[in-house]
Amino acid sequence: xxxxxxxxxxxxxxxxxxxxxxxxxxxxxxxxxxxxxxxxxxxxxxxxxxxxxxxxxxxxxxxxxxxxxxxxxxxxxxxxxxxxxxxxxxxxxxxxxxxxxxxxxxxxxxxxxxxxxxxxxxxxxxxxxxxxxxxxxxxxxxxxxxxxxxxxxxxxxxxxxxxxxxxxxxxxxxxxxxxxxxxxxxxxxxxxxxxxxxxxxxxxxxxxxxxxxxxxxxxxxxxxxxxxxxxxxxxxxxxxxxxxxxxxxxxxxxxxxxxxxxxxxxxxxxxxxxxxxxxxxxxxxxxxxxxxxxxxxxxxxxxxxxxxxx
Amino acid sequence: xxxxxxxxxxxxxxxxxxxxxxxxxxxxxxxxxxxxxxxxxxxxxxxxxxxxxxxxxxxxxxxxxxxxxxxxxxxxxxxxxxxxxxxxxxxxxxxxxxxxxxxxxxxxxxxxxxxxxxxxxxxxxxxxxxxxxxxxxxxxxxxxxxxxxxxxxxxxxxxxxxxxxxxxxxxxxxxxxxxxxxx
Numbered sequence: 001x002x003x004x005x006x007x008x009x010x011x012x013x014x015x016x017x018x019x020x021x022x023x024x025x026x027x028x029x030x031x032x033x034x035x036x037x038x039x040x041x042x043x044x045x046x047x048x049x050x051x052x053x054x055x056x057x058x059x060x061x062x063x064x065x066x067x068x069x070x071x072x073x074x075x076x077x078x079x080x081x082x083x084x085x086x087x088x089x090x091x092x093x094x095x096x097x098x099x100x101x102x103x104x105x106x107x108x109x110x111x112x113x114x115x116x117x118x119x120x121x122x123x124x125x126x127x128x129x130x131x132x133x134x135x136x137x138x139x140x141x142x143x144x145x146x147x148x149x150x151x152x153x154x155x156x157x158x159x160x161x162x163x164x165x166x167x168x169x170x171x172x173x174x175x176x177x178x179x180x181x182x183x184x185x186x187x188x189x190x191x192x193x194x195x196x197x198x199x200x201x202x203x204x205x206x207x208x209x210x211x212x213x214x215x216x217x218x219x220x221x222x223x224x225x226x227x228x229x230x231x232x233x234x235x236x237x238x239x240x241x242x243x244x245x246x247x248x249x250x251x252x253x254x255x256x257x258x259x260x261x262x263x264x265x266x267x268x269x270x271x272x273x274x275x276x277x278x279x280x281x282x283x284x285x286x287x288x289x290x291x292x293x294x295x296x297x298x299x300x301x302x303x304x305x306x307x308x309x310x
Numbered sequence: 311x312x313x314x315x316x317x318x319x320x321x322x323x324x325x326x327x328x329x330x331x332x333x334x335x336x337x338x339x340x341x342x343x344x345x346x347x348x349x350x351x352x353x354x355x356x357x358x359x360x361x362x363x364x365x366x367x368x369x370x371x372x373x374x375x376x377x378x379x380x381x382x383x384x385x386x387x388x389x390x391x392x393x394x395x396x397x398x399x400x401x402x403x404x405x406x407x408x409x410x411x412x413x414x415x416x417x418x419x420x421x422x423x424x425x426x427x428x429x430x431x432x433x434x435x436x437x438x439x440x441x442x443x444x445x446x447x448x449x450x451x452x453x454x455x456x457x458x459x460x461x462x463x464x465x466x467x468x469x470x471x472x473x474x475x476x477x478x479x480x481x482x483x484x485x486x487x488x489x490x491x492x493x
Contacts (some may be wrong), residue, residue: 010425012444018344022339026335026356029357147361
């Protein structure tokens with residue numbers, strides 16, 4: 001490969017020698033996903049706005065401000081769920097003193113490409129199946145990864161992370177990845193998934209307990225991965241716990257702890273997982289708690305499903 | 311690529327979009343696989359790109375540019391997949407390994423290894439330009455349009471990729487000679 005032409009010829013031949021066909025399952029997964037994925041509406045913004053005189057501009061700004069504040073109050077009213085705290089009874093609409101007005105946090109869509117986030121409140125929405133808002137400190141990264149996953153994580157690589165996911169498939173044995181999934185797969189209820197996770201071999205899993213998060217009932221459990229891979233044949237990424245419909249897996253590294261909330265949100269089984277590793281710093285752990293406390297769930301139906309027993 | 315299919319898909323026709331998916335998925339996967347050098351990541355990038363394309367299709371202003379547009383989405387999906395948290399990697403796959411596509415008479419095993427090692431050290435944006443130029447045979451201007459970058463940027467990325475790849479190959483060769491002397 002001494003001359004430029006020889007180098008280019010060799011590089012071209014090397015590039016041509018790879019895989020050329022998309023796997024059928026990938027194409028089928030896409031076709032399946034678009035069946036339930038809405039398109040974005042094309043809201044064309046005019047390049048020019050009508051000229052407004054100053055009083056009208058002031059009035060329009062005031063109206064827009066009221067609408068934004070009202071919309072935010074509608075979307076995120078009712079206070080935080082304190083997900084990190086103990087289970088609380090389903091909130092009732094009892095009269096309470098109106099809180100003093102506080103600044104409304106700016107809401108942003110959690111981006112679809114992995115991004116370093118500015119401090120603020122983000123909505124994990126379309127295409128993720130359940131709109132959830134959370135407030136993150138500056139410097140965390142995150143994204144909506146598709147219809148079944150949204151996550152935020154500390155940028156340090158210490159595996160401090162909070163994920164929101166929707167899935168049915170649970171691995172049979174995180175220590176022996178090639179065993180595949182539990183058979184049969186857990187049913188569609190919160191209890192079925194909680195039981196499947198609690199029964200996982202190899203991991204240390206607490207007994208599922210009843211919780212209520214932002215008015216939605218569910219189960220909470222904590223999973224801790226073995227301290228080492230010795231004697232195990234886990235997945236390349238770690239101890240595989242569950243798999244999302246498009247193939248991404250949740251895997252735990254040795255010694256990692258993952259708190260899991262399984263909630264029935266108007267018929268959708270939302271799983272919130274807060275993971276931290278032995279390498280996670282005290283600050284990262286505190287940030288995780290703060291993010292958990294900020295989580296608010298706003299499904300299309302406003303009432304929690306009655307199917308989950310208290 | 312039929313403009314009519316694109317326009318129908320823009321109006322929400324899923325069958326029309328499925329037809330487009332079948333037309334472009336092989337080429338997209340091949341490019342993603344070559345940029346990422348990993349079949350699992352390439353598969354994920356393909357899926358993310360196509361679902362993103364479906365969602366954003368109503369925003370496409372020039373239906374005739376669908377193919378270039380979806381390639382741009384794919385490259386960004388490749389960047390995102392490469393940065394993705396390791397925890398969310400996909401690996402329940404049984405794809406053939408790279409080398410199973412058949413030996414190439416023009417590339418020796420040593421050259422192949424050198425190129426592979428050198429290429430994996432390149433930044434992703436340089437890899438993308440390199441792949442579009444040398445694999446798809448795209449001129450730099452077209453690469454720039456496809457990726458949404460200035461032509462000068464495309465040119466410099468190709469230049470640096472080529473230079474780095476040649477340097478890496480040379481370094482590997484020298485290292486091999488050195489190890490041969492020490493053995």
